[in-house]
Amino acid sequence: MAPDGTTPDAGPESGITPATIRDLRAADPKMRARDFAARHGLREGQLVAAMVGHGALRIDAHPDRLMPLVHDLGDVMALTRNESCVIEKRGIYGDYHGGPHAQMVLGEEIDLRIFAQHWRHAFAVTEPGEEGPKRSLQVFDAAGDAVHKIYLKPESDVAAYDRLVAALRLPDQSDAMAVDPRRPVEPAKINSDKLDILRDEWGRMTDTHQFLRLVSKLKMNRLGAYRAAGAPMARALDTGAVNAVLEGAARDGIPLMIFVGNAGCIEIHGGPVEKIVPMGPWINVLDPRFNLHLRGDHIAEVWAVDKPTQRGPAISVEAFAADGALILQIFGYRKDAPPDAWNALVATLPGAAA
Structure with missing residues (x-):
């Protein structure tokens, strides 16, 4: 166990089965997903994958196919984070621009720069909430870390969400996720x-x-x-x-x-x-x-x-x-x-x- 009380990041070698992950989560449903995953030596993507068939469903992760359908959801919340900062914006995903190396969403409120090679796994997730089902779309990279999340709000179009899920559902609905090692951060480099x-x-x-x-x-x-x-x-x-x-x-x-x-x-x-x-x-x-x-x-x-x-x-x-x-x-x-x-x-x- 690490000094902060968490289990060291074992990633794909953690040995915890999806069924065990679900049992652990059921016993601790309120901890933030990222913190829960770290505590159990998982990546957050592995936690979400374990819920496939239990509120989560694998969908196509490529922004060229995902973003045009996200527009139809109407007003939603966009979330992006790194290890130290989380940004959350309300708005509509409008004016999507694809491209071979980078993509963009240039909406009035939702403004994104996307690098599709890192959009490796995506899930449609439905969780119980205090005011009814809580629906989201969650994208992860090859290491199982969150790249981008989209949360429906009361004003969002649930029927459009259902159409998106039906259109992008993948044949592979595995509840396990193999993850790559995280890329180390490059320290300051001076010539x-x-x-x-x-x-x-x-x-x-x-x-x-x-x-x-x-x-x-x-x-x-x-x-x-x-x-x-x-x-x-x-x-x-x-x-x-x-x-x-x-x-x-x-x-x-x-x-x-x-x-x-x-x-x-x-x-x-x-x-x-x-x-x-x-x-x-x-x-x-x-x-x-x-x-x-x-x-x-x-x-x-x-x-x-x-x-x-x-x-x-x-x-x-x-x-x-x-x-x-x-x-x-x-x-x-x-x-x-x-x-x-x-x-x-x-x-x-x-x-x-x-």
Whole structure:
């Protein structure tokens, strides 16, 4: 048993049969699925797979086939998470764009960047709830970790959900899931010999999307480039800066773009934040159609990053975990207002201690 009281992550070698998983779950139905899986040495996808025939059903996971039918559900809740942050948005899945490498949902409220190679397993799940059946669509990667989830709300179209399930049901309805090892997070990678080139080409960027291509070409990664370039391109901030940004934006009415994701999906909130509620280690945004749940104690590094674009500087606040994983990115929302207030807010954030 691990120091935190959980069983070490045994993944596919856990030896627990689907029937045993169901019995364990029946004895402990209220624990969050992710926490329950970790406690028993499982991946969350294995827990859901074990419920096939008992409230869950396997469906086609590819977004090209799933997303056009999700649109018909109407108003739903979209959820994407990583190890340290959960984002939840209410809205309609509109304006889906397929593609060979990446896909997008560009709805007014639901805004996603999708990487279909990681959408390996999908389930339609019906669970008992306090107000009747709780219906969801849940997608997992090859390691059995959640990529994206869609929860029906009282306003959603249940008949459309039933049609989706009938259309996408797979012949294979196995209640077991073989999972791959998790890919380790790449730590900060710096190529000191290319530092001058990094700073020079960074200064000549015209679009933020050029950044990752640049650092990859120089044999670095995002966090390594921030550490290497330093101010004024990347300024290390105090780890409390994310909370300060959210509270400042709520206080001053500054709209934001908040990006939270994993390898298979990035979900984006564009607009105001209003109700910031700390609860123990969690920093929460609890707005009517947008929730954010961030483990503040997981934040090891925060950077204020300035990337040049044709429309002027794109300034972001970006948080990383101790292993180098990107937790979230926050930008000013340019659609409704110039970024002046956002840029001024970022400039007030305290730097990291030496």
